Amino acid sequence: MRAQTWQRIRSPRRQQGGRRRAVPAAAAMAVGVLAMSALAPPASASAAARPNTARPDTVQQGLDALVRTDRLPAALASVRGPDGRTRIYTAGVGDLATGAKVPVDGQVRIGSNTKTFTAVVVLQLVGEGKVSLDAPVDTYLPGLVRGDGIDGRHITVRQLLQQTSGLPNYSTYLGDDVRYFDPRDLLDLALQHKADFAPGEKWAYSNTNYLLAGLIVQKITGRPLAEEMDRRIIKPIGLRHTYFPAPGDATIREAHPKGYYRDSAGAPLLDVTETDPSWGWAAGQLVSTDSDLNRFFTALLHGDLLPEAQLTQMRTTVATEYPFGDGARYGLGIVSKPLSCGGVYWGHGGSFPGYETRGGATDRGRAANVAVTMQLDDEATRKHVDAVVDTALCR
Structure with missing residues (x-):
């Protein structure tokens, strides 16, 4: 570059x-x-x-x-x-x-269509018995999700995928830097802010939900999210571009x-x-x-x-x-x-x-x-x- x-x-x-x-x-x-x-x-x-x-x-x-x-x-x-x-x-x-x-x-850059790919990988892990949709996030990322009104012991994987967790949207708070961001940096940014609502109370769009879904994939598989998408979705169905x-x-x-x-x-x-x-x-x-x-x-x-x-x-x-x-x-x-x-x-x-x-x-x-x-x-x-x-x- x-x-x-x-x-x-x-x-x-x-x-x-x-x-x-x-x-x-x-x-x-x-x-x-x-x-x-x-x-x-x-x-x-x-x-x-x-x-x-x-x-x-x-x-x-x-x-x-x-x-x-x-x-x-x-x-x-x-x-x-x-x-x-x-x-x-x-x-x-x-x-x-x-x-x-x-x-x-x-x-083209397909933006949030990426969320469907991430959700598919998580649901494949559900089908393999490695993840439960109704398990708390803390089951897979113990102690990681804590903040003002935020507790990973009370947010489920399903709520992440369905955008009903109440987690604040990290991308709303990004600053002026255009650079590489590690996923943990983005999560830290989100957790500086108060929850939007109690888990399951309502629906609201937040990129932080899928940030955590991706981290769960990496924790369970031991491999980068990009590799899991490639071997589980992109190559099997022939997405050549x-x-x-x-x-x-x-x-x-x-x-x-x-x-x-x-x-x-x-x-x-x-x-x-x-x-x-x-x-x-x-x-x-x-x-x-x-x-x-x-x-x-x-x-x-x-x-x-x-x-x-x-x-x-x-x-x-x-x-x-x-x-x-x-x-x-x-x-x-x-x-x-x-x-x-x-x-x-x-x-x-x-x-x-x-x-x-x-x-x-x-x-x-x-x-x-x-x-x-x-x-x-x-x-x-x-x-x-x-x-x-x-x-x-x-x-």
Whole structure:
């Protein structure tokens, strides 16, 4: 990784999980002069089977609107049918500085979709009899979780995975440093703050829950979380473009669109593609593609990753609040969302500086994922992205 000077932009805001924003100063200088007009390039589509030009493709139209109307630099989508055939879409520009095209099915930082991977590993350990969902956290991490109104003897593994523990969200309190964070550093930061509520009292999104889930995986297996994800999920189901970045790795390995950040409405866009993602860890560090995410959620619902008993537990949900939208319900690291055509789909979604991902799969074998190259603050734009997912799954 080349040496870079970093600067913070504003204070952390409470996004999906309170994700922080930081940008490299060099990138800010290089990209900050880009005009707003650069955000409305001709949209393009790439497809395994190209859309029938005699009939407008509603998914492509949705991506085009995200670029032209919502002013996003780029949008990518992958739609998988029940027969396994996949159609790939792109719109916008992959690099505003050079005008390069959006890479077909390019890699992006998938943020909190990582939580579903972490939950799967924990539930596999449950199926192996090594972890109990209703055991206290102290059973596996004795004495580690203590604070003001916080006691690991009274918080269960299930409450971690379902976001009902009341633990404060560490990422809300991250400071100005953009650097490598050890998971224990992040936990120490969270435990400096008072519990949000008593365990099991209600639901609230906190990255600290998945930080602890990841630490439990490492304690039980004796191996790094990244290795467990790789051998238990990524390799078995053939996710060839998904990986957990190594410590200090700020790059994205394969072809990818650049990720951008806007400080305020109408402000120039800043390139934030390269950043140390370690602060996300078990809650948000993975890199993947739309198609790999479709493969993952399809395999999960099909029972390829979990025994039936653990998959049933995973899909047992409670009502959610922001940021998942109307009708969403949270299971154990997975979210169900209603479809306009009836039924629900299962996924998670993720938000990370420079990127936003939305999507999931249905029980009937259809899957869709959409990625855009900005972390979204605007609720209207977030709903527009969700609408593209709904369109793809209801076709």
